[in-house]
Amino acid sequence: MNTTRIRTIVEKEWAEVFKNRLVIVTVAALPLLFAFLPLVVLGTTAGTMSSAGDVTDLPPSFLKACGALPPFECMQVYILNQFLVLYMMMPLIIPTSIAAYSIVGEKTTRSLEPLLATPITTEELLIAKGLAAALPAIAATWGSFLLFALLAPLVGATAGVSAAIFSPTWLTAVFLIGPLMAVLSVNFAVMVSSRVTDPRAAEQIAGVLVVPLMALIFGQIAGLFVINFTLMLSVAVVLAVIDAGAIYLGAQVFQREAILTKWK
Amino acid sequence: MIEADGLTKVFPGEAKGTTVTAVDNLALSVEEGEVFGFLGPNGAGKTTTVRMLCALIGPTAGRAAINGYTVGQNDQAIRASVGILTESPGMYDRLSAERNLLIFARLYGVPDPAGQARKYLQLFGLWERRGDPAGSFSKGMRQKLAIARAMLHEPRVLFLDEPTSGLDPEAARLVRDAIEQLKGEGRTIFLCTHNLDEADRLCDRIAIFKTRLVTVDTPAALRRRLFGRQVVFHLGRVDGALAETVRALPFVQEVKALDTKLVVRLDEPDTQNPAIVRALVAAGADVQFVGELRRSLEDVYLQLIQTAP
Numbered sequence: 241m242n243t244t245r246i247r248t249i250v251e252k253e254w255a256e257v258f259k260n261r262l263v264i265v266t267v268a269a270l271p272l273l274f275a276f277l278p279l280v281v282l283g284t285t286a287g288t289m290s291s292a293g294d295v296t297d298l299p300p301s302f303l304k305a306c307g308a309l310p311p312f313e314c315m316q317v318y319i320l321n322q323f324l325v326l327y328m329m330m331p332l333i334i335p336t337s338i339a340a341y342s343i344v345g346e347k348t349t350r351s352l353e354p355l356l357a358t359p360i361t362t363e364e365l366l367i368a369k370g371l372a373a374a375l376p377a378i379a380a381t382w383g384s385f386l387l388f389a390l391l392a393p394l395v396g397a398t399a400g401v402s403a404a405i406f407s408p409t410w411l412t413a414v415f416l417i418g419p420l421m422a423v424l425s426v427n428f429a430v431m432v433s434s435r436v437t438d439p440r441a442a443e444q445i446a447g448v449l450v451v452p453l454m455a456l457i458f459g460q461i462a463g464l465f466v467i468n469f470t471l472m473l474s475v476a477v478v479l480a481v482i483d484a485g486a487i488y489l490g491a492q493v494f495q496r497e498a499i500l501t502k503w504k
Numbered sequence: 505m506i507e508a509d510g511l512t513k514v515f516p517g518e519a520k521g522t523t524v525t526a527v528d529n530l531a532l533s534v535e536e537g538e539v540f541g542f543l544g545p546n547g548a549g550k551t552t553t554v555r556m557l558c559a560l561i562g563p564t565a566g567r568a569a570i571n572g573y574t575v576g577q578n579d580q581a582i583r584a585s586v587g588i589l590t591e592s593p594g595m596y597d598r599l600s601a602e603r604n605l606l607i608f609a610r611l612y613g614v615p616d617p618a619g620q621a622r623k624y625l626q627l628f629g630l631w632e633r634r635g636d637p638a639g640s641f642s643k644g645m646r647q648k649l650a651i652a653r654a655m656l657h658e659p660r661v662l663f664l665d666e667p668t669s670g671l672d673p674e675a676a677r678l679v680r681d682a683i684e685q686l687k688g689e690g691r692t693i694f695l696c697t698h699n700l701d702e703a704d705r706l707c708d709r710i711a712i713f714k715t716r717l718v719t720v721d722t723p724a725a726l727r728r729r730l731f732g733r734q735v736v737f738h739l740g741r742v743d744g745a746l747a748e749t750v751r752a753l754p755f756v757q758e759v760k761a762l763d764t765k766l767v768v769r770l771d772e773p774d775t776q777n778p779a780i781v782r783a784l785v786a787a788g789a790d791v792q793f794v795g796e797l798r799r800s801l802e803d804v805y806l807q808l809i810q811t812a813p
């Protein structure tokens with residue numbers, strides 16, 4: 241493993257990819273949106289809901305999970321949990337956008353062959369492309385979360401709600417599941433990129449990854465399960481296993497000969 | 505420097521169960537410092553051959569060695585020791601010319617990336633434009649930049665896959681001049697081309713190739729082998745007697761009289777021309793000018809390719 245070569249590619253990817261406006265918008269706008277959306281929701285609910293009238297609408301299982309938290313704050317935590325899923329979605333969306341441009345882009349400009357002619361190993365190249373796509377996504381996710389978490393008290397989050405935001409459930413989702421999502425996303429993007437010739441198509445196909453996450457949102461709304469620490473930990477474990485498979489498959493696709501003779 | 509034996513590449517075909525043999529049982533040997541032309545029509549298998557020799561794709565059968573490293577065994581060493589200009593230059597268009605070179609210098613582990621980038625930008629006359637995006641370069645400049653990129657690690661063997669195809673004559677000349685410069689440095693150059701003139705001008709030896717190797721020889725020998733050598737004697741005036749005088753010489757194979765010229769076919773003009781000149785002068789002819797009639801290599805090539813199976 242040659243770190244100079246990996247770093248060279250990562251820097252090259254960033255220099256190239258961040259000249260693309262669409263990618264910049266995805267990488268910068270999404271985290272800002274996902275930081276301010278929950279803040280707006282927090283701010284408006286804090287102002288209007290003085291009584292906990294509709295708390296009874298919450299799934300009973302969730303109410304129970306709130307424990308000693310006053311019903312109104314429980315309501316806020318419930319709503320914020322939907323945003324928690326968005327934080328898990330972000331590291332899934334951003335890397336596909338970068339990886340699709342960096343791999344399909346190189347494929348269409350035929351610049352992969354000179355690269356493959358250098359002494360770089362395909363593992364190094366794949367890791368470099370992966371890091372180039374995953375690191376900005378992880379940084380954006382974490383930055384977005386911290387922005388939200390630190391500003392939350394300013395728009396009326398009570399100590400109880402803030403504690404929920406910094407609970408193991410949230411921290412696991414953002415700091416453990418986030419990177420795992422990014423890894424999955426990158427490898428999936430590699431597999432898709434080997435088959436398509438349009439970066440936007442690659443991005444859209446890789447977008448199917450968010451479907452299981454949507455299930456998480458609707459599952460909670462339907463009261464099928466409660467987003468808690470155990471659930472997040474289970475998601476992380478399952479994701480780690482899926483990641484291992486995705487890395488294996490990604491590496492299978494990303495072979496010199498296959499790239500030069502089979503990629504269409 | 506480059507050795508191949510029985511080198512074969514078979515691809516799966518478009519239809520299921522079919523195969524395409526791109527390279528069939530290729531044997532060749534390229535010496536150090538030689539400029540070796542690999543001449544063949546489109547689809548002949550030139551790119552496939554170069555990819556195998558540069559350890560980018562594996563052969564289906566046969567063996568090859570480059571710089572003493574065996575394909576399939578020391579692939580990374582091969583990639584580190586050869587330079588390649590791929591069929592499409594594949595520059596990073598949004599990045600500057602210099603940045604493009606620096607990236608590759610680092611990938612090749614060049615000790616002084618900036619120095620090497622400068623050396624080749626200057627050598628190919630691109631230094632002034634080093635800060636401009638590669639995408640703003642003309643085709644000829646891009647191609648020179650791509651050759652510079654292949655040279656950064658000072659490879660002893662350089663593969664050039666159709667370096668002038670798709671270039672206008674002016675740009676092609678610039679690229680050819682660049683190759684000429686590298687040739688002067690004693691590097692081994694493997695030049696794929698379907699441009700005969702280019703092969704003729706640049707190469708020490710030429711392989712004519714169409715899936716199989718048709719023949720390998722020097723450009724001059726290729727011409728001679730098919731047509732013999734022909735010398736033109738420009739005389740003030742030609743008559744039947746003069747033609748007979750020349751025809752009577754034992755080594756002369758054929759004589760044709762064309763208005764004020766005699767076209768003579770023979771094996772060794774260097775030693776045989778003086779005797780012809782003496783005979784002509786003795787017969788009272790005014791020898792104005794003697795030159796070799798160069799058959800275009802194209803004739804040779806077309807004949808070989810058409811008769812190839």
Ligand SMILES: Nc1ncnc2c1ncn2[C@@H]1O[C@H](COP(=O)(O)OP(=O)(O)O)[C@@H](O)[C@H]1O
Pocket residue numbers: 500501502515516517524525526544545546547548549550551552553
């Ligand atoms: N990846 C591939 N899959 C199937 N056939 C291929 C592949 N690459 C090349 N070929 C076939 O091999 C032959 C030689 O191609 P190529 O080496 O590109 O020729 P050249 O460079 O001389 O034009 C062609 O018939 C081409 O269609």
Ligand SMILES: [Mg+2]
Pocket residue numbers: 547550551552591665666
């Ligand atoms: Mg070719």
